[in-house]
């Protein structure tokens with residue numbers, strides 16, 4: 360892990376439990392990670408994994424029970440003013456802008472509360488509005504904009520000040536495909552140009568894959584993975600295979616299902632198509648078993664794993680490890 364004082368964001372042993380006694384929910388448990396300056400991090404996890412609690416704890420909106428959080432070297436609980444001086448966030452569900460004010464006025468306001476002279480940052484605002492396709496709406500009140508445009512105004516407001524560490528919760532939520540792509544490109548460009556450190560939480564794997572240097576995956580209040588997208592996918596060392604067979608007997612199919620982890624089984628007329636995630640040893644074992652059953656193989660294609668698959672596997676195994684009674688079957692071993 361990067362050194363405490365060199366990290367843009369440093370989290371060590373963070374734990375937060377809501378409620379007490381029987382109703383206690385530990386939303387985040389002993390979470391540690393660090394983000395280097397200029398890094399773009401994706402925060403992923405299923406519903407209830409603890410992402411919002413973690414973000415709010417880092418931002419000082421939730422007081423953790425244990426742990427240390429530092430931003431650009433300053434402890435957020437001991438020296439909040441210093442720690443948050445160059446930090447801004449766009450949180451999901453929170454109204455980030457003043458709806459009666461125009462787009463331009465919002466930007467000026469947010470720059471001003473970050474201690475910036477609006478006249479000095481006028482150029483930055485102009486280019487932000489142009490890039491986010493908001494320039495023609497600069498004098499429109501935010502309440503009169505579409506949902507997608509409001510989302511973009513929120514983002515522009517976050518970037519309007521002199522920020523160097525930015526947290527974005529679901530920044531592309533509710534945007535159409537084109538606006539979402541445009542926003543992603545702009546985020547990449549802005550982070551590069553301004554050297555921003557960005558933490559982005561999203562359920563959209565494409566967004567994460569597209570713009571993040573590294574991914575932190577949470578499940579059940581813990582970090583279950585912290586690596587680059589490429590490394591997470593490569594870590595599986597398991598290729599996927601899509602296999603189509605003809606006239607397979609139900610008993611034989613049941614036997615295959617018992618021995619191997621088969622997914623997306625489709626049957627049409629005489630053909631059966633299924634997918635398995637398998638390393639090469641498992642794949643050869645599968646071909647042996649199919650030969651033994653004299654299965655008529657129509658085709659075998661390889662399927663490249665992607666982040667979504669890695670995510671499902673990682674969060675599934677951590678959930679099952681928390682439930683000792685869960686019996687994992689048929690993984691080919």
Ligand SMILES: Nc1ncnc2c1ncn2[C@@H]1O[C@H](COP(=O)(O)OP(=O)(O)OP(=O)(O)O)[C@@H](O)[C@H]1O
Pocket residue numbers: 377378384385386404405406407408409410411412413
């Ligand atoms: N204020 C609260 N009081 C009680 N329990 C809470 C509170 N906030 C969160 N929790 C619980 O903590 C757990 C983690 O919630 P959190 O909102 O951090 O997850 P999340 O990963 O952000 O989920 P989502 O993707 O659904 O937004 C959940 O079980 C949630 O019900």
